[in-house]
Amino acid sequence: MTLSIIGQAAGLFAVTNIDDIVVLALFFAQGAGHRHAARAVALGQYLGFAAILAVAVAAAFGATFLPEQIIPYLGLLPLALGIKAAVQTWRHRRDKEDLDPEAKQNGPRVLEVASVTFANGGDNIGVYVPVFATAGVGGMSVYVVVFLALLALWIAAGRYFATRPVIARALSRWGHILLPVVLIGIGVLILVEGGAFGL
Template sequence: MNLGVIGQAAGLFAVTNIDDIVVLALFFAQGAGHREATRAIALGQYLGFVFLLTVAVAAAFGATFLPEQAIPYLGVLPLALGVKAATQAWRHRHAPDEDTPATGSGPKALAVAAVTVANGGDNIGVYVPVFATAGIGGMSVYVIVFLVLLAVWIAAGRFFATRPIVARALSRWGHILLPVVLIGIGVLILIEGGAFGL
């Protein structure tokens, strides 16, 4: 494998996915105390990211599963999930802290996947030209490096969520931060993409 291509792939992944660490930490904080949370978050992150890679690889070969005009409307996914999380946080606002997880059983894999797809929808536009010019060999390296680094990203999100200071802050404010971040991501995607004439 060409070390230059591996370095480029690692750099591209880091630049296009830096915001995912914050979202992952929030999901891990939401799942604190739920045994299946880590598996659900990792599975959801991989499902969403593999979908993005599949679309980008197909587009690099000339196929388009997802019309470019549809990408801004992916913002509806995190927006809806953020509103749902905010509604749940509002319902539990008077309950004691230890009895108020952001959801009854922690984050679900499909919800994490939906946020991953929506948050990474704009990455497709970056990945396609890179994949198209890298050739099949180079594209394979990019995909492998991305999938390996995704595990590192998941571990980093979990690491940050379990640091005592961060964990205390997320435990206290995570039920508010998660909906705010998801709604913010959704609105940003919709506005930047010009969805609904915004």
């Protein structure tokens, strides 16, 4: 029974978080050459995902801290961060020092990564709640442990992709453009799919 729940938890995590690997790779690429950047990305990812799990677990027990109609508006977080990153990229487009990793901004911040993780996974809450509610306390505990264990694998995969020579060169050259595009895309997608602002 436990093995069955572990398999279901692994499958559910993979299906609902596959897009996070791309975002993680971009964050790792943004932090290349900065001390503690990898730690900031990992900590931010865990912090954001822990918030998702906390809301989902609470909702499974009947406590709704995050009304369902609010979830689409979480898209404003990555949208704002994406616009901010795009403005910074535009301002430094001719700055030769910007090509030097040491001269780039300080890399991703923990709360930025956590915000994007939470916003990107906001729709996952709607999937997790009924699963957690029907799994019972024991089953829910298994889901949470499996999710947190797989999150480490996801972080490792994001870092792996960001450090492969071909991908690393592409991200080094285009990452400063891709990151805002991806963040803005995630934000718009969350807003549109959730019907925020009557979209």
